[in-house]
Amino acid sequence: MVKRGGILIWLISLGFLFYAGASGDLFASQGKALDESQIKAAISSHIEKHMTWPKGSIRITFPSGIPEIPPLLENCILEVKENRNDEFIGNRLYQVRIWHKNRFYKQLSVSTRIEVSKELVLSARPLEKDQNITAQDILVVKKWFSRLPQDLITDPEQIVGKRLLRSIRERSTFTPGMLSEPIMFKKGKIVKIICDNDTMSISTLGLAEEEGAFGATVRVKNISSNKIIHAKVIGNSVVKVEL
Secondary structure: OOOHHHHHHHHHHHOOOEEEOOOEEEEEOOOOOOOHHHHHHHHHHHHHHHOOOOOOOEEEEOOOOOOOOOOOOOOEEEEEEOOOOOOOOEEEEEEEEEEEOOEEEEEEEEEEEEEEEEEEEEEOOOEOOOOEOOHHHEEEEEEEEOOOOOOOOOOHHHOOOOEEOOOEOOOOEOOHHHEEOOEEEOOOOEEEEEEEOOOOEEEEEEEEOOOEEOOOEEEEEEOOOOOEEEEEEEEOOEEEEEO
16 A cells, blocks of 8 residues: 555656545645645645536635745645535635645645536516516526525526516516416407317317416317316417317
8 A cells, every 4th residue: 555655755746736535635736835826726626626517617716815825835735625515616615734745734724615607597678477478588698606596497498488477677587486387368268179089189169268378277168069168278279178
């Protein structure tokens, strides 16, 4: 088994490479005096190695800076400690252990802020209650998040064609509770009734006994028989009855 001291010497000879140790990732200081940039680079490399976000989708800042480092400390190894169950977003604290001349020298606690770039759907203009949303009513933007957005819709396909349950301002976000299926017809309107199964299809006209949202089952009066039937709304003024 190779001892830690042997690993450290090997890393120093290879330059700024990392070695996956049992307790964290190790980074060599390139044979020059240790400075803040190397601490930041080691932490950033550790995060990028272990995160699940797509490459290039994060930005890392150090709001509290880097604790003071003694000058002229050369040929160091930096060990960035693993954070258990790390989501790699938001305010995170990383422990950086400094090894110098094959001996443990110092441990730094470094505060970081990790932001993730994600697409978000916004309203392109003010939208009114009960309005059916079109592709022209929305826009997709990229935004930096320091915590995962809760309930916000990021997929335009989940919004376009839906009915808005309340009025919203320009550049508002969308949540599932704001949306419903669009209204295909109002109460009292004439609708087409399709009776369909695997072998035959019959159509007739009916009178809507209630408002019809897409996908809902509603009461419709068959004009020919005056009977009330229950049918599923499948399109604009169209309902379907399974035979």
